[in-house]
Amino acid sequence: MSHDPWQLLEDAATVLVVHAHPDDESLSTGALLASLSAAGIRIELVTATRGEEGEVVPGAIAADEDRPLDLIREREVDAAGAHLGIAARHLLGTAPALAPGASPRRYRDSGMEWIREGLAGPSPSAGSDSFTHRPLEDAIDDLVALIDHVRPDVVIGYDDEGTYGHPDHVRAHHVTAAACARTATVRLEVSSAPQGSISTSGGFSWREHPATGEAVRAAVDSYRTQLTVLGTDAEGIRIRHVGGQDDVVALRTGLRVGA
Template identity: 40%
Template sequence: MQDPKAWFDGRARVMFVHAHPDDETICTGGTLAALSEAGMEPLLVTLTRGEQGEVVAGPLEALAATHGLAVVRQNELRTALGMLGVERHSFLGAEPARAEGLPPYIYEDSGMAWGSDGRATAAPDASPDALTSAPAVEALNDLLAAAYQAGAQGIVSYDDGGGYGHPDHRLAHRLSRAVAHALGLPFWEIVADPDSSASATDRRAEGSDPHSPDDPDSPAEAVEHHDVSPWLDRKVAALRAHGTQLTVDGDDIVHVGGQREPIGRIESFRRL
């Protein structure tokens, strides 16, 4: 079994930056569980509460586009992190992820639309309180405060395309990489499962995973692969906690739109 203490160059206290509740589990849940069990103290910063996300058909469907959805998704995230063993979490804009001297602030989900190329693009009606509408320097200072106060030794987030293009994911990459540069920390981007039979682009075209990150062309040796099979049960339990956003069917995640995605047993990262 791989030793999580050797992952990310053996650095403890790696900060993971994700845009919405459920992203942390889909993309990096096994890694978070492994690091937590190994006593490596990973920190998760979630930028928004997923206010604009769709809701799985069923008794909670009426929550879509209501204030109550943010509350439910916060509770889902809390449950998921309990399953993963992650104790150190904050939302951007709230302590400790808030610049000193500023009152708490809620960055809202920016929403998205699907472009003609099958990738996500900016929503035409993002609210003034959306993450992408806020001054970038304010969000940057908040994330900088989170990393500094936590003693982060490295940062993980999406690739520069935001995985499937969501504007909040793309901004998460830019903010995270800027903070890593400012603090002189290594930065790792999330890449697609290298053992998948199809690329992330192919899976989107087939109506599968809208969350899987792209896998940019790069030498294979530049990618760090984490076999999270020993922690898969925890990852699956955490996925089930995100009941407004997805369901688990056997070895697959089923997203709101019906897209199916295999639950990843390999989670991969490239240091930039």
């Protein structure tokens, strides 16, 4: 097997990408996915939770809206996926991302709280049905079922830092690593280095995706409940999260082959 993650992707026909919440696919891998889909690679997305615990940008939901937040966020992820060229979307715990013979199960957003700037920790209010508290083996079994169904050439997931340390991201890393090991599927990890910078440590290989700016901006802008797009510059798409943190969605990705 090649140890060059980009060569593995160039040789792939189908890629499965694993994320924790709606919007993670655009914020963490939007430029990568847009680039891959433009190259004719089939992209399928599985999201572990529905993002039920996310705060909402004031005014983003109409006063007469009667849909729950999870359904609104489902529409947001569908819109974002269309901009990025995602061919199919799945929810962990819902067939085909469900272990054979198991009843459908829901992995609830675990929530988070900031430990310090740029680093998240678990929410003390996360319940027993949250992604981080449900049995790890259930989630692994469900992802194995999806891998068996999709038969991807490559699975893309978080590295062990889970971007900014969100507990659901870290959990998704462990689930993805175990499921890929069990199915002998090639796994690539996305670097958690700050989006606006390139770190050469950790064995990551970086690539720019300059032609994806329009698609990524449109995808990110689909998440009106979660963030506000401030503009585009040489660094990427500048956004403000619902909590007030300014961030940049860079048009570059660092990848390495998972151990």
